[in-house]
Amino acid sequence: MKNITILGATGSIGLSTLNVISRHLNEYRVFAVSAHSDWKGLLNICKNHRPSFAVLMDEAAAEKLKQAVPSETEVLCGKDSLNAIASHKNTDFVMAAIVGSAGISSTFSAAKAGKRIMLANKESLVLGGTLLINLAKKSGAEIIPVDSEHSAIFQCLKGGSDGLNKIQLTASGGPFLDVPFDELHSVTPSQACDHPNWKMGKKISVDSATMMNKGLEVIEASFLFGLASSEIEVIVHPQSIVHSFVYFNDGSVLSQLGLPDMRSAISYALSYPRRQSSGVKELDLTKESSLDFRSPDMKKYKCLELAYDAIAIGKSAPCTLNAANEVAVEAFLQNKVRFLDIAKIIEKTLKEAPTQHLDTLESVMENDQLSRKIAQSFIGSSD
Numbered sequence: 001m002k003n004i005t006i007l008g009a010t011g012s013i014g015l016s017t018l019n020v021i022s023r024h025l026n027e028y029r030v031f032a033v034s035a036h037s038d039w040k041g042l043l044n045i046c047k048n049h050r051p052s053f054a055v056l057m058d059e060a061a062a063e064k065l066k067q068a069v070p071s072e073t074e075v076l077c078g079k080d081s082l083n084a085i086a087s088h089k090n091t092d093f094v095m096a097a098i099v100g101s102a103g104i105s106s107t108f109s110a111a112k113a114g115k116r117i118m119l120a121n122k123e124s125l126v127l128g129g130t131l132l133i134n135l136a137k138k139s140g141a142e143i144i145p146v147d148s149e150h151s152a153i154f155q156c157l158k159g160g161s162d163g164l165n166k167i168q169l170t171a172s173g174g175p176f177l178d179v180p181f182d183e184l185h186s187v188t189p190s191q192a193c194d195h196p197n198w199k200m201g202k203k204i205s206v207d208s209a210t211m212m213n214k215g216l217e218v219i220e221a222s223f224l225f226g227l228a229s230s231e232i233e234v235i236v237h238p239q240s241i242v243h244s245f246v247y248f249n250d251g252s253v254l255s256q257l258g259l260p261d262m263r264s265a266i267s268y269a270l271s272y273p274r275r276q277s278s279g280v281k282e283l284d285l286t287k288e289s290s291l292d293f294r295s296p297d298m299k300k301y302k303c304l305e306l307a308y309d310a311i312a313i314g315k316s317a318p319c320t321l322n323a324a325n326e327v328a329v330e331a332f333l334q335n336k337v338r339f340l341d342i343a344k345i346i347e348k349t350l351k352e353a354p355t356q357h358l359d360t361l362e363s364v365m366e367n368d369q370l371s372r373k374i375a376q377s378f379i380g381s382s383d
């Protein structure tokens, strides 16, 4: 029996993880769960799964949960408690599914404690990739990717990476794939969040529409698989059936396919190196009308280009890119800036922020805060 701690349990990945666990209750126990402020969502989870701990970031929400939760669950509040459940001696596996840079500290706690980290929070690698990989090597922590593309590559590389030429991350192109660039200035947050294939949280849905999500994934892949950005390509595949490609020097190309449902990657991260049922329907290629592939339009998807620029600049630039993107996406969701302003704010922040070595988690967080301030100064002046 493995004890699972789910950070970000009320979110899209958190709920899918609970769905997979519910199918294998003889193998996994939900040991601890967390959310930001959705105490009702967390209460529901506590009633169904009876975890030992439930952590909320918001104090008022934690008080409400305390009053309502079954007695076997201890309710805690704040960042230290989040780190404590991630590194708890009884935690075996940690699902890192908090959205954004808020997830990095708990991922690092899990890594320090040598846990299996099922990594959905790509920001942990984007902000502190080298630090996290080194920490995991030292402690013996396993990092199993949950992003579907990285899970695909991880699965394709199970036979080894000898002769690897390059990898190709597939990208759906998001809801605006066929919308001309000139029409993008007027798109709304609800249109941006209406993804054709995947049901995801709002932030990652907007990232998918700008293709910053793919940019962050290129950075994530460079750390996970130890590749240069020149060895990582992006290819648009609107159907999201092929989850990425690995090219080898003998002309072979390996790939992993499946319906667009995150439970496949989540299930694999839980059961690795075995496989288990996940609830995902079997793919029937005769029922798929076609599988299309094309190169991304870098003018339209400026955020993807900026992510490659950030890798080329190196040092703190990926962290700065991510912070500016989080600020810009939040402003877009609140109707404070327009869709095309997101890339402009990130570009200006990358130019203005200092490029510095980040060799501790503290320096990463300081750079994150500084970049947020710089990005914030461009909100409302993004023309």
Ligand SMILES: NC(=O)c1ccc[n+]([C@@H]2O[C@H](COP(=O)([O-])OP(=O)(O)OC[C@H]3O[C@@H](n4cnc5c(N)ncnc54)[C@H](OP(=O)(O)O)[C@@H]3O)[C@@H](O)[C@H]2O)c1
Pocket: 007, 008, 009, 010, 011, 012, 013, 014, 034, 035, 036, 037, 038, 039, 041, 057, 096, 097, 098, 099, 100, 102, 103, 120, 121, 122, 123, 146, 147, 148, 198, 199, 200, 201, 202, 203, 204, 262
């Ligand atoms: N969704 C997908 O299909 C998908 C696929 C691949 C990778 N990912 C990655 O997985 C992560 C989670 O994505 P998601 O779509 O599941 O997000 P989501 O649906 O927005 O859920 C986010 C979760 O994080 C919690 N949270 C938000 N802000 C927090 C903070 N400041 N401190 C602590 N907890 C906080 C939320 O709690 P509340 O509910 O209380 O707000 C919620 O439980 C992201 O890094 C994303 O890039 C997602």
